[in-house]
Every structure is written in structure tokens, then in C-alpha cells.
Amino acid sequence: MRAVTVSPGREGSVALSELPEPSPGPDDLLVDGLAVGVCGTDREIVSGAYGWAPPGRDRLVLGHESLGRVRQAPAGSGFTPGDLVAGVVRRPDPVPCGACAHGQFDMCRNGRYTERGIKQADGYGAEVWTVPVPYAVRVDPRLSRAGVLMEPTSVVAKAWEQVERVGARAWFEPRRVLVTGAGPIGLLAALLGSRRGLDVHVLDRVTDGPKPKLVADLGAEYHTGDVDDVLAAVRPDIVIEATGVGRLVFSAIEGTAPYGIVCLTGVSPAGRRLTVDAGSVNREIVLENDAVVGSVNANLDHYRQAAEALAGADAAWLERIVSRRVPLERLAEAFTPRPDDIKTVITLDGSGSAP
Structure with missing residues (x-):
């Protein structure tokens, strides 16, 4: 089978490799890969700035935003051949820490977790992959072209869960949300905000292309x-x-209404300096009971929330987020961003590059 591989720490090492097909264990699904999404983390790994190969190996199979079709499933698993599935990215550490022991491996305390396609575990960027049944999430069959958005939607589902848990400190009845950034995470955050009946606003630099229309079609306002x-x-x-x-x-942080909550999902590059009035920021947070929370990755509950949200969304709208499809044979193109990109996807099943 063919797979997208990279030697972490080596810039320009991404390649299309021939690997043996994996053999499923007794509790694994055997899955034919359909597509894998490309995000900033993947580009960092390809640039040599990030990533860890599995122990004893020097190459890593990339891909954590997955979509596949079940070829073989264990009896009694609840899955059958032909089902669309996505695979969960993170696995709990083997110790485990308290959070991992409670199924909250997205909040791992000791850093010994692994992540498919990122940290010490092969990803889903292959024509065939396996996944243990407990870490497989069923994708609505209507989403055969947009189901690859499951992983980023799980990240957004967690962000909204964190906001609502923080808000529950006291009476909390939010009306307006501002999403900064109209990339995949921002658009999916706006989708989940609109599903909550909020007045949704999205801020981005882009003035034309598909983003403004995508936001407008949610009934949200684009700025x-x-x-x-x-x-x-x-x-x-x-x-x-x-x-x-x-x-x-x-x-x-300074611009929310009183009792405002800011959830940070974007990762800032290191080394860029910014002059900040720290006293003003502190006063704003303290005197208005504001909260700032960081959120990344997702656990099984968030994947289930994501599956429900995507199943209830307009499939045609979701498909428009996938702005570019690159065939496996031209995988290098997927890691070079274009100005009009929203979500780039590598197709694994020979379905071509048409959006």
C-alpha cells in the first residue's frame, strides 16, 4: 500500500512510500483510507519543526484528520463493512495519569500520550489503516466528502464544552460570540455557535473568496x-x-462583555514580540470576572459530539470548507498553502483532485 511518510526533524523529507498493509488485531477495524486532511500541525511536521516517529523507526506515517471505509470489522463491534469511520488521534499514556485513567486523555498530565500521525504512532495517511474499535467513530453516510472534518470538529466541540463549563461558574446566558479566523476551525466554531442559537460574528482578513459566503450562509455576520x-x-x-x-x-481578552470567556484554540508562533499593557489586561480580567482558557485536542466524548454536530449540519455547506483535494500522487502540493485555501485534503482512494 501507499502512505504519506516523513522523517520528523528533517525538512523536505515528506514522501510517498510503499509499506506493507497492516494486519488488524482481534479488536481492530481494517479500514480503506478515503481522505486525510492537512492542517498547520502537518505542515510543521513536514518542515522539520515538530513530530516524533514511532519507537525504533525513523519515519512516521502522517495524517491525523482521517476518513475511511470499513473493510473488515470484528463480530459484535457495532461496525460493518462499508461504514464510514474516522479514527481518534490521541491515545492515553500507559502509566496512566489521573486524567487518562478517567478517559480525559486530551488533558494528559505527564505528556506520555501518543498521537496518530504526530507523536510516536503512525497516522491515517495511508491507503489502508487499522484502528481499535473503541477509538473509531462512525461518520454519517451523507458525509462521504466532508467526513474528513470530524477531527477538527472534535477540537471545536471541546472548545465549546470548555466555554460552557467555565460559564457555569454562575448564571450564564450568552447571546453573542465572536470567532476570530475563518479557517476550518473558525468556520466549524461558527457552525457550532449557530447551532446553539447564538448571534455569531466572524472576523477574518479575507474580503473575497468563499469565506464570507460560508459565514453568511450560517446566518452569521462576517467582519x-x-x-x-x-x-x-x-x-x-x-x-x-x-x-x-x-x-x-x-x-x-480586553474586548468581551462582563463575565466574558475567551477560548484560545490557535497556537501562536514563538519569538514574535508584542507590547502589551499587562496592567490593563489584568484589571479587565479581574474586575469583570472574565476567563481565558486554552483548548486543544479531544477525547472520545468530543468526537461523539462532533459526529452529532456534523450529522445535523448541511452536508453541502460542509463540503465547501474542503477547498482543495490533492491526489496521493501529488501529495507535496498539499503542503504548500494557496491564498484561497480553507481546508486541503489528500485523497487516498484515487478519487482525483476536483473539489
Whole structure:
């Protein structure tokens, strides 16, 4: 079988490799890969800045945003051949820490977790892969082209769960949410905000292309102005920050309504300096009972929430988030961003590059 592999720590090492097909264990699904999504983490790994190969190996199979079709399933597993599935990314550490022992491996305390396609475990970027039944999530059959969004939706589902848990400190009835960034995470965050009946606003730099229409079709409002002006006009109760841009992060912290919650999902690059009035930020958080929370990765509950959210969404709208499909033979193209990209996907089943 063919697989997308990389030697972590070596820039330019991404390659299409021939590997033996995996043999499923007694509790595994055998899955024919359909597609794998490409995100910033994948690009970091390809650039040599991130990633760890499995123990004893120098190459890693990439891909953590998965979609496949079950070829073989254990009896009594609840899965049958032909089912669409996605695989969970993170696995609990073997010790385990208290969080992993309670199924909250997204909150691992000792860092000994593994992650498919990222940290010490092969990913889903292969024509065939296996996954233990407990870590397989059924994808609605309507989503044969958009089901690859399961993993990023799980990340967003966790972010919303964190916001609502923090909000439950006291009476909490939010009305307005501002999402900063209209990439896949931002658009999916807006989708889940609209499903909650909130007044959704999305801020991005892009003024044309598919993003404004995608936001409008959710019944949300798209903004391209200065973040401080947008915050003053919207006065959001919640901000889902999906860019990692330092100025947006600190503006969001200062720009929410009282008892505001800012959830940070974007990862900021290191080494960029920003002058911040730390005293003003502190006063804002303390005097208005604001909260700032970081959120990354997802556990099984979040994948289930994601599956439910995607199953209830407009499949055609979701498909528009996937702006570029790259066939496996041209995989290198997928790691070079284009100005009009939203979500780039590598197709694993020979379905071609048409969006």
C-alpha cells in the first residue's frame, strides 16, 4: 500500500512510500483510507519543526484528520463493512495519569500520550489503516466528502464544552460570540455557535473568496475591520480565538462583555514580540470576572459530539470548507498553502483532485 511518510526533524523529507498493509488485531477495524486532511500541525511536521516517529523507526506515517471505509470489522463491534469511520488521534499514556485513567486523555498530565500521525504512532495517511474499535467513530453516510472534518470538529466541540463549563461558574446566558479566523476551525466554531442559537460574528482578513459566503450562509455576520472596532461593536460574551495572532488574543481578552470567556484554540508562533499593557489586561480580567482558557485536542466524548454536530449540519455547506483535494500522487502540493485555501485534503482512494 501507499502512505504519506516523513522523517520528523528533517525538512523536505515528506514522501510517498510503499509499506506493507497492516494486519488488524482481534479488536481492530481494517479500514480503506478515503481522505486525510492537512492542517498547520502537518505542515510543521513536514518542515522539520515538530513530530516524533514511532519507537525504533525513523519515519512516521502522517495524517491525523482521517476518513475511511470499513473493510473488515470484528463480530459484535457495532461496525460493518462499508461504514464510514474516522479514527481518534490521541491515545492515553500507559502509566496512566489521573486524567487518562478517567478517559480525559486530551488533558494528559505527564505528556506520555501518543498521537496518530504526530507523536510516536503512525497516522491515517495511508491507503489502508487499522484502528481499535473503541477509538473509531462512525461518520454519517451523507458525509462521504466532508467526513474528513470530524477531527477538527472534535477540537471545536471541546472548545465549546470548555466555554460552557467555565460559564457555569454562575448564571450564564450568552447571546453573542465572536470567532476570530475563518479557517476550518473558525468556520466549524461558527457552525457550532449557530447551532446553539447564538448571534455569531466572524472576523477574518479575507474580503473575497468563499469565506464570507460560508459565514453568511450560517446566518452569521462576517467582519474584516480592525479587531478593536469589531469588538466594540459586537461586545461578545464569548470569543473563540482561532488564529494565534498575538494582537487578536489580547484584544479579545480586553474586548468581551462582563463575565466574558475567551477560548484560545490557535497556537501562536514563538519569538514574535508584542507590547502589551499587562496592567490593563489584568484589571479587565479581574474586575469583570472574565476567563481565558486554552483548548486543544479531544477525547472520545468530543468526537461523539462532533459526529452529532456534523450529522445535523448541511452536508453541502460542509463540503465547501474542503477547498482543495490533492491526489496521493501529488501529495507535496498539499503542503504548500494557496491564498484561497480553507481546508486541503489528500485523497487516498484515487478519487482525483476536483473539489
